[in-house]
Amino acid sequence: MPRDALLSYLRSIALIAEKDMRIYYTKPPVLMFGFLFPLFMFLAFSLGRSADLHTLFPGLAAMFVFFVASSVGPLITPWEKRAGTYERLLSFPVTVNTLILGDVVAGMLFGIIINIIILTAGIAAFGYSVSFIGVLIIALSLMLGAFCFSALGVLLASPASTNPSNVMLLSNLVRFPLIFISGIFVPIASLQGIARVAAYCSPIAYLVNSFELGLLGSAAIPLLLGWAVLIGFSVVFVLLARTLLKRNLMKGL
Amino acid sequence: MKRDRDDVIAVAGLTKRFGAITAVDDVSFSVPEGELFGFLGPNGAGKTTTIRMLTGILTPDVGEVSIDGIDIQKHPIAAKMQMGIIPEMSNVYIELTAKQNVVLAGRFYGMHRKDVEERTDKLLQQFELSDRKDDRVEGFSKGMKQRVLIASALVHIPKVLFLDEPTSGLDVHSQRLIRAIIREMNDAGTTVFLTTHNIEEANTLCDRVGIINRGALAAIDTPERLKQAFNETQSVEVAFDKPTDVGEIERSGLVNRTERTGDTWRFYTDDPDALAKWIFSFAERRKLSFTTLSIEGASLEDVFVTVTEG
Numbered sequence: 157m158p159r160d161a162l163l164s165y166l167r168s169i170a171l172i173a174e175k176d177m178r179i180y181y182t183k184p185p186v187l188m189f190g191f192l193f194p195l196f197m198f199l200a201f202s203l204g205r206s207a208d209l210h211t212l213f214p215g216l217a218a219m220f221v222f223f224v225a226s227s228v229g230p231l232i233t234p235w236e237k238r239a240g241t242y243e244r245l246l247s248f249p250v251t252v253n254t255l256i257l258g259d260v261v262a263g264m265l266f267g268i269i270i271n272i273i274i275l276t277a278g279i280a281a282f283g284y285s286v287s288f289i290g291v292l293i294i295a296l297s298l299m300l301g302a303f304c305f306s307a308l309g310v311l312l313a314s315p316a317s318t319n320p321s322n323v324m325l326l327s328n329l330v331r332f333p334l335i336f337i338s339g340i341f342v343p344i345a346s347l348q349g350i351a352r353v354a355a356y357c358s359p360i361a362y363l364v365n366s367f368e369l370g371l372l373g374s375a376a377i378p379l380l381l382g383w384a385v386l387i388g389f390s391v392v393f394v395l396l397a398r399t400l401l402k403r404n405l406m407k408g409l
Numbered sequence: 410m411k412r413d414r415d416d417v418i419a420v421a422g423l424t425k426r427f428g429a430i431t432a433v434d435d436v437s438f439s440v441p442e443g444e445l446f447g448f449l450g451p452n453g454a455g456k457t458t459t460i461r462m463l464t465g466i467l468t469p470d471v472g473e474v475s476i477d478g479i480d481i482q483k484h485p486i487a488a489k490m491q492m493g494i495i496p497e498m499s500n501v502y503i504e505l506t507a508k509q510n511v512v513l514a515g516r517f518y519g520m521h522r523k524d525v526e527e528r529t530d531k532l533l534q535q536f537e538l539s540d541r542k543d544d545r546v547e548g549f550s551k552g553m554k555q556r557v558l559i560a561s562a563l564v565h566i567p568k569v570l571f572l573d574e575p576t577s578g579l580d581v582h583s584q585r586l587i588r589a590i591i592r593e594m595n596d597a598g599t600t601v602f603l604t605t606h607n608i609e610e611a612n613t614l615c616d617r618v619g620i621i622n623r624g625a626l627a628a629i630d631t632p633e634r635l636k637q638a639f640n641e642t643q644s645v646e647v648a649f650d651k652p653t654d655v656g657e658i659e660r661s662g663l664v665n666r667t668e669r670t671g672d673t674w675r676f677y678t679d680d681p682d683a684l685a686k687w688i689f690s691f692a693e694r695r696k697l698s699f700t701t702l703s704i705e706g707a708s709l710e711d712v713f714v715t716v717t718e719g
Contacts (some may be wrong), residue, residue, distance in 0.1 A: 161486075241502055
C-alpha cells in the first residue's frame, strides 16, 4: 500500500474511533453492560465470602476487560442506522475495513483505559509483587485481549438489526456463557476434563492465563501460545464481522 | 466507458437488482463540469438507488460510474474525495456540536485542523448558525440540522456535490437559504447532482434534468426543451363572471382535454392561440366577461406527470 494511502487508511480508523469514543462511551447500555454489570458481578462474588481474591483477581480482571471492551461494538452500528448517521458515514472516504477497525479500536481503548485503573487498584489492594517483565506481560496481554474482545463486540453488531437493545440482548446471550467456561471463577490449572477443554475454546481463558502469569508468576498455558490464540481469535472475529457487515450494509437504511 | 473530457459524472449501463426487482435498469448519462443537474422521479422510481451507486455506497450489478475520471468501483476512496454527499434521510451526530460535526467531516477528507476550523466557522456563518456553533445539535430544529449536514458536505470544497432531497420537509426560510447556497456553490464551479420531489425547485435551479421512471431514464434535457417536447400540455385557463356551459368550447375541435378547478376551466390544446381567439368570440356572443384568461405553456410538472404516467 502506498504511503499516502496507508496514512489515509490509518487516519480514517483513528477518526472513526475518535467519533465512537465521543459519542458512545457514555451511552447508558455501554455503562450498564460494560462497567456496572461486571462490577456488580465482582462484588457479588467477593463480598461476604471467603474466596481467595489474591488468586482469583487475574480472572476477575480478565472478566472486566472482556465486558468493557466488548460493550461498545454491539451498540455502534445499530445505533447509527437508527439515528440516520450510518449512510452519511458510508459516504465519507471510508471502507468497510476502516469502519470495522475504527469501531474495534474504540472498544479496545475503552477496555484498556478502564482496566488500567482496575488492574492498578487490584495490584495495590491485593499486594501483588509484579516484576518489570510481569508489567510488560500484563500490558501486552491487556492490549491483545481488549482488541480481541472488542472485535467480538463488533462482530455481534454485524446482524442487520437497527434496534440497539436487540443487539445488546444477542451480545449478552453470547457473552455470559463465555464467562462461565473461561476459568474466571476457578483457575484454569484446577479445571479438569470437559471443563478444561471448554475453557480452551474461550478467548477469555487465554487472557486469564496471561494475567495469572503476570500477577502470580505461573500459568497453565505457555504465554506465547496464549497470545497467538488471542491474535487468532481476533483475526477470525474481524474477518467474520467484515463478511457479515458487507452482507448487511444496506439493511435498515 | 465513453466520457467527454468535461464530464465530471459519467454513468454507463448502470443496473441494480434486488431479487426479482430491477431497481435501476441500464441507466446511462453524463453531467459536465459546472452543471446543476436535477434528477426527478416518483417514489420507488430508483432515484436513491442510483445516487447510492453514484456515490459508492452501493455496488451496481452491471455498469460503470466515474467521478471526475475516477472509476468509483476501482478507486472508491479517491472518487469519494471529490464528492460532498447529503444522503436522503441522513442525520448529523446529535451528541456533537454543530462545529464538531462539520470539523469531523472535514477531517475525514484529510483537511488540516486549522484549515477545517477556519472553513467551518465561515460555513456556519454563511448558514446563519454562528451563534449556535458550540451547541449540541440535539436541540436544533430540522432545518438547522439540515444546514449543519450541508455545511459538512461542503467543508472540503468538493468538486461535485450530491444532494438527495435536501429541502424536503423544511421551513421556507431554510429552503431558500439552502437553495441560495446550492446556487452559490454551483456558480463557484461545483458540479451539483440534485434529486428532488419539488418540481419547481428543479425548474428554477437546474440547468438540466433527468427523469427516472420504473428504474429507467425516461427523459433528459434542459427544463425548457423538455417543456417544448411535451407541448400537448399547453392550455388555456379561463373563468367567466357567471355560470356557463362550456360544452360548446369543448366541441370546438381545438380542445384535447378539460379540467375544472372551482369556477376556473383549463382547456388543454395543441394550438393555444387559436383556442384563445375562439373562446374570446364565444364570450362576446354570450355577453360573458372574463375573470381569468391566460395561456399556460407546459410546465415541468406536466412533463413529469406525462413521462411518469405514460
